[in-house]
Amino acid sequence: MSKILNTFDRLILDASEVLSNKLLRSKNTVKWYRVYWRQMQRQLAKKGIMDFNSQIGQQYLLDSFGMFDYSTLSKCNKDIVKIVNVLCEYYDTGTLVSTKERFAVDGVIGIQMKEFISYLESMRLKPSTTKEREHYLGRFLFYLKGQNIYAMSEVNKVVILDYLKTLNRLKPSVIHMTLRAIRSFLKYLFEQGQLKADTSILVPKDKYIKQARLPSTYNVDEIQRMISAIDRSRPCGKRDYAIVLLACRLGMRASDIGGLKFDSLRWEECLISFNQYKTERLLQLPLLVEVGEAIIDYLKYARPKSSEPYVFLTGRSPIGRLYTSSVTHAVQKAFLASGVNVQHRRYGPHALRHSLASLLLEQNTVMPVITEVLGHENSASTRYYLRIDLASMKQCMLDVSSVPVTFYEQKGGYFYA
Incomplete structure (x- = not known):
């Protein structure tokens, strides 16, 4: 894509078309993206910035939220970050990739992961559990591809720890489920004879405990x-x-x-x-x-x-x-x-x-x-x-025993003269 010939308006129109035709987003969703992009365009224009690139987009987020931690943002602000990043991605690549495409389970490791998921299904695990494992393994595979790792035998403790560092901004529950998916996958490969050593023991254990929220009730x-x-x-x-x-x-x-x-x-x-x-x-x-x-x-x-x-x-x-x-x-x-x-x-x-x-x-x-x-x-x-x-x-509350006056009147006490 020629970045020089693309004005801000053209960029918004083209990105909207990809959202609609390639990613099959609804009309309301595309309209929602476009409305905020136009709002950002007006805000930048007030500063004399008439064009757009990914550096401008990231600076816009920095000016809006400072050095933010994504996990601490409100849902509304998380949506803003997502919308701006989508436009940055389109500017850099000329297209938008769906989550399913980005985390495609393919290649040698992908085949092993699919076999593992089939094994879990044969063990009659709940569909939600198998989908969860497939989801987090797909993200792990995406990371491995970026590190040019194409065989699970190359995965060691350093690789696993480096990957966990990329999850620091996510919720503890995500880290917990990621560790669980990787650990069970490595254990499966060892039991199937596809790994010489049981590298599942290299996956660190976390102390995550699911804290259930108080239920919402109405009288x-x-x-x-x-x-x-x-x-x-x-x-x-x-x-x-x-x-x-x-x-x-x-x-x-x-x-x-x-x-x-x-x-x-x-x-x-x-x-x-x-x-x-x-x-x-x-x-x-x-x-x-x-x-x-x-x-x-x-x-x-x-x-x-x-x-x-x-x-x-x-x-x-x-x-x-x-x-x-x-x-x-x-x-x-x-x-x-x-x-x-x-x-x-x-x-x-x-x-x-x-x-x-x-x-x-x-x-x-x-x-x-x-x-x-x-x-x-x-x-x-x-x-x-x-x-x-x-x-x-x-009804389970215990009465608090009264404290005798002599306690306060003793040396060092509140009423000690």
């Missing part, structure tokens, strides 16, 4: 305000009303609400019976009158005509089942419309699930019952909610 009044804010005169409102009731009254996950099928509704027995998407365990919940009437209202007066086996469908063409993101959006939309204060709290379906658990704890429901209602495999998962049972925690 009964807040939930009722949110439910009342749903406009049930519209077809989508009838659907969203039923979705919200399934989440707050029964504690169903978004994935299970979106995947709910007609054969799961056992009207004669007043039951909802389904295999949970997350755990694949059968869960049976009572089909409450309020929930049942909401579902019937949606099916009779709002659901588009379709042969789909799923209960909840999209409101516009092409008609199809709802997925987790759509269910989450429906709940979040209801919360925002209600005016309930959601600051510093999550406000999706899982927050309603947490709220149900909190309500059951307040009613002194025994732990095994809550475990069954939430569909957990064991009570260990349910104990996560004990931290929000403030009423019970207050």
